[in-house]
Amino acid sequence: MELRRKFLLSLALLGLVISGVMFVTFESQRSAAIADAQADVNDSADQTASVLDRQLQENHRTLRVAADDPRLLEHGSEEQRAAMEGVWGLNGIGGVSVVDADGEMVNLLTAEGESPDEVIGQDYRDREYVSRALAGDEHVSEPILADTGNRIVVLSVPIYDDDEVVGTLNAALYLDGTFFESAVSRQDTAETTVSVQFGGETLFERQDRFDTTISGSAIVPSTGWVVTVDQRESAVTEQVHQLALVQSVLALVLLAAVGGFGGWIYRNHIRQTERLQMRLERLERRQYDQKIPLTGSPEWVEISDAVDRLTATLARREQMLLVLNRLLRHNLRNTLNVVMGQAEQLETDDDSGTAEIAEACDQLLTLSDRARMTEKLLMRGATDHDKTADLIEIAERQVAAFQERYPDASVTLDHPESAPVAVGPDFPTAVDEVLTNAGEHAGSEPAVDITISQHDGTISLAISDDGDGIPPDERLVVSGEQRISHLHHSGGLGLWLVDWIVSQSGGAVEIRCNSGTTVVITIPAAEGDG
Incomplete structure (x- = not known):
């Protein structure tokens, strides 16, 4: 059924749309989650680099304050060493030295507390942190490996005496x-790790890096160190998977709701519509005893009851019509046969009444035959298929039979090369009825013109005679323009038969009365006819 196909197609399309929307929403949220994680690690890297830079700047400020101590001007003295001890140990400073204006090491304070003899007096002017400080700049050296095996950086500031650089404090x-630790403690967790690199070397890395990560990097402005924050990607994907699970459940619930609603619509409406169609098809086949119940909503129950009443009414009326038709046909024929037999015996008497009896009997027998044809049409199913035939051949056969009955009639037949139509087996009877009507009502030498023509998928058969025409009342009743009553009715079954036979083939009958009568039968052309 077309309605069911469209409904199921719409339901499937709706399911695809919902699934597509859920998938697009999930992908959008997944991308947003990854983008948020990326932004978080970038912010963490920026914050860690800023903390490290502030620590170095704080150490520089400590050195600048210490460089103003006048005791530092006395190179190699105990007073200078005492001033250096005030700096040692502050903010992670593990060693302090003083280099004079000539670049020679004059004092050194280490964790051991003694100044190694091999260091004092050595020239350090080739060290960038010394040369930059002697030039009046503050400087942070690149990471270097000290003799102790520790990796260090050296901060240096100039020592001034009356605006003259007289040495460096390192x-x-x-x-x-x-x-x-203080810079990375907030960022270095079970889900994230922080590392610091410079020149391809790792300066700090507290734990092994994860296999798959979301990474963000930032540079410490004062040193050029690269701070990298790595977040375990699985921590983000776990959130995404949880989101996918929630959305999958929502999608299933939504699809289930749509499916349930669709099932309800199908059971209560689509299926009932199919049942109604089946019931109507069975009515067309006149299968009145085969009922298909319509259930569900009260409206469908009311429709079912109405169809039941219609079925019962049609079955009863058909039964009444068949009984009446058979009663009249059989009784009339039996009685008329008796009358005809008696009339034939009276023919030897020269009584004019005998001929009238015979003529009346012929008319009644003809009426009985037409009643039988009516019953035959009634019994023919609405779904019985018509067969393709050539209207020209039908017309030629009926004209030949007509001319045998009316030898004085003049008949002309105008037609194309072929005129294929799909008609029932009783269609020739309709043509014969129209020709007979012309023969009986068009005088002793009737002139009949027959024209077959094709028009936009239909074929018309026009039969014209030169008679007095069909009475208006009868023509209007047969065409349906006027209802049957005791004042307005058809005098016989001939034109009714024509109309019924033609309508069963999907055609129509038109009666025109001008100077004579023209009956036009229009029926669809057979499929495939050009």
Whole structure:
């Protein structure tokens, strides 16, 4: 059924749309979650780099304050060493040294507390942190590996005496976990790890990096160190999977709701419509005893009851019509046969009444035959298929039979090469009825013109005679323009038979009365006819 196909197609399309929307929504949210995670690690990297830079700037400020101590001007003295001890140990500073204006090491304070003899007096002017500070700049060196095996960076500031640089104050920062701890403690967790690199070397990395990560990087402005924050990708994908699970459940619930609603619509409406169609088809086949119940809503129950009443009414009326038709036909024929037999015996008497009796009997017998044809049409199913035939051959056969009955009639037949039509087996009877009507009502020498023509998928058969024409009342009743009553009715069954036979083939009958009568039968052309 077309309605069911369209309904199921619409339901499937709706399911696809819902699934597509849910998938697009999931992909959008997944991308948003990954983008948020990426933004988070970028912010974490920026924050860690900023903290490290502030730590280095704080150490520089500590050195600048210490460089203003006048005791530092006395190179190699105990007073200078005492001033250096005030700096040592602050903010992770593990070593302090003083280099004079000539670039020679004059004092060194280490964790051991003694100044190694081999260091004092050595020239350090080739060290960038020394040369930059002697030039009046503050400087942070690149990470270097000290003699102690520790990786350090050296912060240096100039020592001024009356605006003249007389040396440099240098502080060594040990790049160990203590230095980086305060900067990375908030970022280095079970789900994230922080590392610091410079020049391809790793300065800090507390734990192994994850196999798959979402990474963000930032640069410490004062040193050029690269801070990398890695977040375990599975931590993000777990959230995405949870989101996918929630959306999948929602999608299933939504699809189930749509499916349930569709099932309800199908059971209560689509299926009932199919049942109604089946019932109507069975009515067309006149199968009145085969009922298909319509259930569901009260409206469908009312429709079912109405169809039941219609079925019962049609069955009763058909029964009444068949009984009446058979009663009249059989009784009339039996009685008329008796009358005809008696009339034939009276023919030897020269009584004019005998001829009238015979003529009346012929008319009644003809009426009985037409009643039998009416019953035959009534019994023919609405779904019985018509067969393709050539209207020209039908017309030629009926004209030949007509001319045998009316030898004085003049008949002309105008037609194309072929005129295929799909008609029932009784269609020739309709043509014969029209020709007979012309023969009986068009005088002693009737002139009949027959024209077969094709028009836009239909074929017309026009039969014209030169008689007095069909009475208006009879023509209007047969065409349906006027209802049957005791004042307005058809005098016989001939034109009724024509109309019934033609309508069963999907055609129509038109009666025109001008100077004579023209009956036009129009029926669809057979499929495939051009």
